[in-house]
Amino acid sequence: MxxxxxxxxxxxxxxxxxxxxxxxxxxxxxxxxxxxxxxxxxxxxxxxxxxxxxxxxxxxxxxxxxxxxxxxxxxxxxxxxxxxxxxxxxxxxxxxxxxxxxxxxxxxxxxxxxxxxxxxxxxxxxxxxxxxxxxxxxxxxxxxxxxxxxxxxxINEDALKTELMQLGVLENAATLAPYLTKDIDQAVELSKDPNFIGMLDFIEQIAKNWGNRNISYPIFFSKLAGIVLQDREIFKNFLELLLLYHVDLIHYRANQPIIYAYLKEFIQIQSDQMKVNEINELIEAIQETIKKQTYYINTELALDELSYILEKKR
Incomplete structure (x- = not known):
């Protein structure tokens, strides 16, 4: 432009x-x-x-x-x-x-x-x-x-991220908003949306608690589920961003650029602890959950099922 x-x-x-x-x-x-x-x-x-x-x-x-x-x-x-x-x-x-x-x-x-x-x-x-x-x-x-x-x-995601950060948007929101909208005004509004901010915090907590065996993912997910289960579109956006995070685990292993650069230390820990086929299984599970949403599958049950799949891979 x-x-x-x-x-x-x-x-x-x-x-x-x-x-x-x-x-x-x-x-x-x-x-x-x-x-x-x-x-x-x-x-x-x-x-x-x-x-x-x-x-x-x-x-x-x-x-x-x-x-x-x-x-x-x-x-x-x-x-x-x-x-x-x-x-x-x-x-x-x-x-x-x-x-x-x-x-x-x-x-x-x-x-x-x-x-x-x-x-x-x-x-x-x-x-x-x-x-x-x-x-x-x-x-x-x-x-x-x-x-x-x-x-x-x-406009590509990196260029939009740069533009958003120049406008004062925090790095995590500036990094991920471009994957949900390419419109700069919508991205700015999204960065202020409490639902979006809560969604990013949820994903960050998933990353940070991967190695914490004192926390059960199903229980942890149920406590924070309200953030992403308010609306089917919010849930779908959450799944899309969660998918990007797990794809980053593969990219890190392959020495390729990662999207969640601000969570690199946690990506490094999780990627090093898992086998490539295990990461791919998680990616496929998230993709399947996204696919099911086109059939209006119950979002609460879908998130609960996904939490157990993630728990088994820890």
Missing amino acids: KRALHFFEQTIKKNRLSHLYLISGPKGSGKEQLVDLVSYMILNQNKPENNHMKIQIKQRTMSNMMVIEPEGLTLKKEQIINLQTEFSKTALVKGPRIYVITHVEKMNQSAANSLLKFMEDPISKEVYGFLLTDNIDNMIPTIISRSQVIHLTE
Whole structure:
């Protein structure tokens, strides 16, 4: 996204901004974040810093900005007509106006025809459009041909971890949030979520108590189960992160980079105590528990069963 942002900074500085951009990239590539930043640069160009405007853009309350999202499964003709109607009115605030259409691949043909008409007969030279898509291959070709296309790639976990730590997120949350979401704003919110923090603490306690024979895993799990059994999605996230930890045991043995670097001393102890086939059996058990969740198996029983499997391998 940084490369695309630099492109827009230079384009705006040189006054070469096109009137329609198609921003394509997988979920989590930062399309919405990019549009928010570029919209601010356009609307606040050559003016003092305006934090209130940034908040308005983020909350979609900016009067000179209109965001359209699919209604149900499709973007409808009526939504595009409403856009035309709104932009034909005199703006409450002078200056550029921006429209953003998300998931534009979900636009039906009649909506696309209305958009093309709107694009071909612009109301003002100061109107800028941003079309966002997760899948450009499903887009109507005529829309692509009329747009300047910007491709974004999905941000990787290490890059997102670095960005989160720069924002003050603690290492454990910054390390693992990117494995549950690639959206920077969602990752920041996740890092503040008590359920997520409790989940990370649970996994850390599993790691730290691996060699403590005074603690029974089934009893230990039952005491902390409430943290991860509140919701099936939370439970699934817990299993995914627990799986990553056990995969790290293999990676450590193979001298490969590990994800849970902040728990390296415990990974070293457990990995050295176990045979590779035993670690693989644990990995398979966790994977099987994840698979069972697609069939809505009782989460409490699933966690209890997993605790006994882990206990046998200690």
